[in-house]
Structure formats: C-alpha cells, structure tokens
Amino acid sequence: MLRLFVALDFPDDIRRRLAGLGGGVPGARWTEEENLHLTLRFIGEVPDDMAGDIDAALAGVTAPAFDLTLDGVGVFGAGRASRVLWAGVERSEPLIHLQSKIESALVRAGLAPEERKFTPHVTLARLKDAPQDRIGRFIAERGLFRAGPFPIDQFTLYRSHLGRTGPVYEAVAEYRLDG
Ligand code: 3AM
Secondary structure (H helix, E strand, C coil): CCCEEECCCCCHHHHHHHHCCCCCCCCECCCCHCCCEEEEEEEECCCCHHHHHHHHHHCCCCCEEEEEEEEEEEEECCCCCCEEEEECCCHHHHHHHHHHHHHHHHHHHCCCCCCCCCCCEEEEEEEEECCHHHHHHHHHHHHHEEEEEECCCEEEEEEEEECCCEEEEEEEEEEEEEE
C-alpha cells in the first residue's frame, strides 16, 4: 500500500519564514521545515497498482498558475481538544479552482469523494495537551504573520512514510500549472 497526498510546496524563503514561527508552546510537535506544505487532497492508503491511475488523473489536470499569500495563524480545535496550529492562506479563487479540479480528477480515477470542506492551511504544529494560555499567546504574537505573494506554478503528489521520528514526505511526481 502507498500513503499518498497532493500538496503545494513553497519557495525556500517562505518555508524558512514558516519554520521561524515555531517555538514557545509546550506540547507542540513542530512540522520539520522541509515538510511544510499546503495539502490540497489527502488520498490515504491505496494499493500500489492504483498509483498509475492517480498519476494519470493528476497529469490531466489543467489549471492556471497563480500567486499565493499566507496570512495569519490560528488553531484547529478548542480548549483541551486543540489539535493543530496553522498558518492561514489569503482567500484565493485560483487555489479553490485548482483544488476542485484535483478533487474531480481523483474521483474520476476511482477514489471516494472527499466529504470534508477544503480548509486551506499550513500545519505548523500538532498539539498534545498544550496549555491554553500559551496557544493564545502564540496566536496573539504571530497574528500579523504574512508571507507573499509568491508564485505557485506546480503541485506535487507526495508519498508519506510514517516513521517513529515523524513522517517523511517523498515527492513522487510534480505537475506544472499553465503559465
Ligand atoms: O497539511 P496537513 O498537515 O493538515 O494531517 C495530514 C496532513 O495534512 C493529513 O494529510 C496531510 C499529509 O499527511 N492527513 C493525514 N491523515 C489523514 C486522514 N486520515 C489526513 N487527512 C485526512 N484524513
């Protein structure tokens, strides 16, 4: 089986700035700098022999390249159930368009439709029993974070290897957007 997802990756300087947001929250497991990305579609475990169909479906996606801006930080979950610290994404029609093209291509390739609404974000950290006041302080102090606009001219199919020291993401294929 292969564990796959589709994501946008960022220019090195943007990734560095995102990684620089980390720290100061006990119970937070920060995303490694090289792993920072924006998930467009989590595919999950598929049999090895589906990879060819998935690749062909993604290769058939046509959508324009665009500029993206990251904006603000926040938390998914509330209180003791706080799960993820994220960096936000400025509203972007081309991003939504690209995501929905990828979604329909994958469904045509035989994957079950994604039921959850697309909530664009960059996971900065996963939280376990993080104190509320420190989460609140993180959001207050980093709330003005903004990066970009920077160009998005491709998207990537990743394979996720789950390891004891955290996931390793391997880029399997890259797909150009129309310039
Ligand atoms: O971009 P983020 O970090 O939010 O959380 C996982 C990560 O998203 C998500 O897929 C991305 C690459 O691993 N993910 C992992 N398991 C998942 C699942 N069972 C999942 N998303 C939905 N369902």
